[in-house]
Amino acid sequence: xxxxxxRIGGEGGEGIISAGDMVAEAAARSGLQILTFKTFPAExxxxxxxYQVRFSKDKIKSEGTGFQVFCAFNKEALDKNxxxxxxxxxxxxxxxxxxxxxxxxxxxVTCYALPMSKIAKKDLDMYRAKNMVALGALSYMFDxxxxxxxxxxxxxxxxxxxAVVDTNLKAIDAGTAYMKEHHxxxxxxxxxxxxxxxxxxxxxxxxxxxxLGALLAGCNFLSCYPITPATEVAIYLSKxxxxxxxxxxxxxxxxxxxxxxxxxxxxxxxxxxxxxxxGLSLMQEMIGLAHMAELPCVIVDVQRGGPSTxxxxxxxxxxxxxxxxGGHGDASRVVLSAExxxxxxxxxxxxxNIAEKYQTPVLxxxxxxxxxxxxxxxxxDPKKYTIVNRDRFKPGNGNEPYxxxxxxxxxxxxxxxxxxxxxxxxxxxxxxxxxSSPSFTSEDHVKMSDKRFNxxxxxxDFVPAPEVQGEGQADVGVISWGSTLGVVxxxxxxxxxxxxxxxxxxxxxxxxxxxxxxxxxxxxxKKILVPEVNKQGQFAEILRGKTGIDGISYPVYGGxxxxxxxxxxxxxxxx
Ligand code: COA
Numbered sequence: 001x002x003x004x005x006x007r008i009g010g011e012g013g014e015g016i017i018s019a020g021d022m023v024a025e026a027a028a029r030s031g032l033q034i035l036t037f038k039t040f041p042a043e044x045x046x047x048x049x050x051y052q053v054r055f056s057k058d059k060i061k062s063e064g065t066g067f068q069v070f071c072a073f074n075k076e077a078l079d080k081n082x083x084x085x086x087x088x089x090x091x092x093x094x095x096x097x098x099x100x101x102x103x104x105x106x107x108x109v110t111c112y113a114l115p116m117s118k119i120a121k122k123d124l125d126m127y128r129a130k131n132m133v134a135l136g137a138l139s140y141m142f143d144x145x146x147x148x149x150x151x152x153x154x155x156x157x158x159x160x161x162x163a164v165v166d167t168n169l170k171a172i173d174a175g176t177a178y179m180k181e182h183h184x185x186x187x188x189x190x191x192x193x194x195x196x197x198x199x200x201x202x203x204x205x206x207x208x209x210x211x212l213g214a215l216l217a218g219c220n221f222l223s224c225y226p227i228t229p230a231t232e233v234a235i236y237l238s239k240x241x242x243x244x245x246x247x248x249x250x251x252x253x254x255x256x257x258x259x260x261x262x263x264x265x266x267x268x269x270x271x272x273x274x275x276x277x278x279g280l281s282l283m284q285e286m287i288g289l290a291h292m293a294e295l296p297c298v299i300v301d302v303q304r305g306g307p308s309t310x311x312x313x314x315x316x317x318x319x320x321x322x323x324x325x326g327g328h329g330d331a332s333r334v335v336l337s338a339e340x341x342x343x344x345x346x347x348x349x350x351x352x353n354i355a356e357k358y359q360t361p362v363l364x365x366x367x368x369x370x371x372x373x374x375x376x377x378x379x380x381d382p383k384k385y386t387i388v389n390r391d392r393f394k395p396g397n398g399n400e401p402y403x404x405x406x407x408x409x410x411x412x413x414x415x416x417x418x419x420x421x422x423x424x425x426x427x428x429x430x431x432x433x434x435x436s437s438p439s440f441t442s443e444d445h446v447k448m449s450d451k452r453f454n455x456x457x458x459x460x461d462f463v464p465a466p467e468v469q470g471e472g473q474a475d476v477g478v479i480s481w482g483s484t485l486g487v488v489x490x491x492x493x494x495x496x497x498x499x500x501x502x503x504x505x506x507x508x509x510x511x512x513x514x515x516x517x518x519x520x521x522x523x524x525x526k527k528i529l530v531p532e533v534n535k536q537g538q539f540a541e542i543l544r545g546k547t548g549i550d551g552i553s554y555p556v557y558g559g560x561x562x563x564x565x566x567x568x569x570x571x572x573x574x575x
Contacts, residue, residue, distance in 0.1 A: 004189055005064050006138065007052035008131075009081055010073025013045035015131035018156060020051025021374075022135060026148040027055040028203050028376050031194035035060040036374045039560070042228070042312045048076050057194045061340075061493075062486040063369070065565040068189050069142060071134055073116070074099035085109045090187045092137060094130075110187040112141065112179065119174050126164075129171035136175025141183070143190040146172065200379045206370035209341045209377075210300050211236035213348025214272055216385055219298070220246035221271040223260035225253050225279060228312045229368040230302035233274035254279035258286035258299065265295045266427050268417035270352055272298040277306045277319050280363075284327040287361050289429045291331040291452060294405070294415075296355035296390055298348070300364045302371040303482075305559050314559030315368040317482050318534035323363045324511035324542065332453050334358070335511035336463070337365040339485040341375035347508060353388035354462065358455055359412055365510070367533070369561045370483040390415055395422045404436040407447060411455025456512065463509040465517050470496060470503030476574050477525025478504040479518065479551060481539050484531055484562055491567035502571055510539065513546045522549045529554055529574055531567055 006023060010016045017038060024034045032055040041047025054064050070085065072078040072093040078100055085091055087108025094100050097118040104111050114137045120130035132153065139146050153168045204212065210233050214222070222237045224230070238248050247264075251257040257273045264271040275283065280301045290297050303319045305311025323335045334354050338344040347364055355362040393402060393416035404425035406413040413434075416423025425436040431448060433439040469492050476495075480488045485506045495502040505521045507514060522528055528551035530540035537553030544550055554570050556562060 003054070003056040003058075003060075003064075004069070004191060005052055005054045005067040006069045006071070006142065007050060007067040007081070008071045008073070008134070009048065009050045009077030011045075011076070012041050012043060012047045012049040014049070014073055015128060016040070016049040016051050016073065019131040019135050020053060022149055022152045022156070023138070023144060024053045024374055025152055025203065026145050027053060027191060028201070029148045029197060030145050030191065031197045032057060032191070033060050033194065033376050034203065034374065035063065037063040037369060037561075038372050039315070040313055048080055050077070055191065060375070061490040062564055063373075063561060064490075065563040069138070071138060072100065073130065073134070075101070078104070090189060092134070092141070112137070112183050114175065114178060116175070119178065120171065123174060124167055124171055126167045126171075129167050132168045132171035133175040136172035137179045138175075139172065140176040140179045141185055143192060146176070201376050202379050203374050203376050204341060205232060205372060205374045206338070206341050206344050206366055207232035207302065207372070208236045209344035210274065210348050210364070210366065211240060212380065213345040214298070214352070215240055215244065216345065216380060216382055217270065217349040217352035218387055218389075219270045219272050219352060220244065221261065221264040221269040222246070222273065223249040223251050223257045223264070223271070224274045225251055225257050227276045227279050229304055229371045230274045230276045230279075230300065232371065233300060233302070254282040255286060258283045258290075258297070261297050262286060262290055262293070262295045265297050266293075266418070270296075270356070272300065272352075274300040274302065276302050276304045277322075278309060280319060280322060280326070284322075287333060288327045288329060288331045290361040291333060292429045292431075293427045294359040294413075294452065295361075295427070296359050297361050298351045298355050298364060299361060300348070300366065303365060303367040305368075311559050313368065315561050316533050316557065316559065317365070317367055317484065318536075318538065318557070319365060320481075320510060320534070320538040320542065321536070323365055330449060330453070332360065332456055333511070334360060334362045334456065334459055334509070335365060336362065336508055337482040337510050338370060339483060339506065339508070340370065341373070342377040343508070344370065345377070345380050349385050349387070350463065353386070354459060356390040357388045357412070357462070358459060359390060359415060360456065365482060367483055392416070393420060393423045395420070398422065401435060403434040405432060405434045405448065405451065407434060407451060410458075411451045460509065460512060460514045460516075463514065466505050466507040466509075466514055466521075468503065468505055468521060472524070473501065474503040474525045475501040476527050476529055476571050477521060478502065478529045478531065478567070478571070479507070479521070479543065480504070480531050481507060481510050482532075484533060487562045487564050488531065488567055490564040491571065494564060494568050495571050500571065500575065511542070513542070515547050518543070518547050518549065522547070527552060527574055529570065531556070531562055531570065533557060533561060
């Protein structure tokens with residue numbers, strides 16, 4: 001198979017994530033491209049957890065549709081995935097004497113029973129090793145490099161002691177031996193290899209990619225409050241920032257986090273915070289302050305299911321309205337959204353560049369599925385990135401007063417940092433004059449409001465134009481955002497392969513909009529389809545409001561990303 005999806009489902013706490021990580025890592029060590037997807041409950045133990053690995057010799061655009069191989073650790077996992085066990089798929093399941101009490105027979109589905117619980121409990125005396133029994137079986141049946149798996153067990157469980165490592169190695173052997181003895185392979189699936197391993201390839205998650213992008217941009221300060229699914233951004237930077245002389249402050253809440261970031265930025269640091277929806281709600285007043293005081297900062301929002309505490313571990317793209325419009329008063333900001341892991345690196349650098357160039361808050365939206373997923377990407381080359389730093393105050397001859405908010409043609413005024421002779425000013429959320437003194441006159445409010453908004457006029461040109469997929473006139477044009485873009489790419493490829501006249505636009509700047517390019521794209525399409533993972537069709541509404549393009553909104557909001565098939569089916573329905 002040139003493109004294979006293996007899914008593992010079971011209970012949170014049973015080691016589904018560890019097993020999935022190992023399959024992904026083994027595939028990458030075999031020279032394959034990987035893209036993973038995981039979803040788990042908000043509880044630490046219990047509830048349905050799922051991990052799937054898609055691997056291919058070619059670049060992978062999305063999580064894909066369904067799976068070829070499913071490994072069920074218990075009945076709940078089997079029930080949840082039963083509708084996707086379609087003819088041609090394979091099931092490996094915990095039977096007999098396991099969590100699944102009846103033999104499974106499904107027309108057209110190859111079912112391999114494997115008593116993983118029993119082997120782990122009775123033969124190995126370590127229930128925890130159930131996942132490695134399953135992995136041994138998967139390795140034998142689907143050709144997942146056994147030597148790599150053995151190495152990975154030593155790497156992952158080494159710190160838990162030699163006895164744990166040994167039992168897990170035995171578990172791999174036991175799973176393999178059971179399959180050898182009890183089943184003859186009748187399905188066509190094999191992982192295979194992708195050729196020589198590219199040394200310039202790394203495997204990282206979306207959250208780690210944001211951290212890496214921040215380092216490339218020169219970020220030296222992060223303050224945040226832990227929140228699922230964003231915490232890994234801080235975990236990554238907690239290890240990396242001290243190595244570059246940077247600082248991480250875990251604050252008491254999200255309000256304090258952004259307040260710390262603004263203080264650091266005022267002091268000259270390249271500063272960032274990372275959060276998810278509930279945290280972004282709390283930050284709104286501070287975003288207004290960043291706008292008012294013209295303080296560069298980057299705010300990463302790894303969106304999750306909302307509102308309120310909502311569905312903390314589930315996927316959704318429902319913070320767009322808040323990102324673009326949240327807070328009181330007239331406050332501007334820039335909002336970017338990342339498509340995939342490589343994009344998360346690049347857009348974090350871009351977010352810092354915009355924040356510094358325009359002295360403004362920049363929000364970068366990712367989401368639960370992108371934050372948690374790992375992908376193989378080309379190792380980012382620091383030389384590839386242009387890094388923008390803020391326009392700094394230069395002392396004059398001493399006779400001119402420093403005007404922090406001087407009205408300039410670009411709207412951007414040079415910024416001093418505390419302690420620079422001649423560069424003292426008041427950084428405040430109060431309206432102010434050019435000199436920074438508080439001022440409540442109509443004249444200053446109008447002039448300063450215009451300055452703060454107008455300086456962003458050229459952001460739409462600073463951000464690369466959105467990519468167009470497909471050429472010529474189309475019957476349907478798809479416009480989407482965030483990680484849905486990857487799914488759209490795959491669906492549009494499938495549609496075009498079937499001869500349908502379909503194209504897509506892939507914007508990364510979601511506020512303000514690159515109206516000129518969006519309108520030009522829409523002019524080449526008879527109908528516009530706007531898929532996104534939220535209830536209200538938020539991007540469709542923003543598009544309508546800003547460009548007049550009345551796209552067909554296609555919202556899904558079940559806590560899961562789109563599949564390419566869903567979008568392809570919708571394209572056909574629209575056609
Ligand atoms: N031998 C020894 N140890 C093993 C093992 C094996 N064969 N397989 C797994 N383990 C260990 C893992 O190393 C891990 O240990 P660690 O905690 O010391 O790292 C532990 O068992 C859990 O296994 P893991 O594979 O990482 O996770 P899981 O698939 O069992 O799922 C989670 C657990 C991740 C779903 C769950 O713990 C979780 O985090 N839920 C989400 C909580 C959350 O974010 N809530 C929202 C709050 S708002």
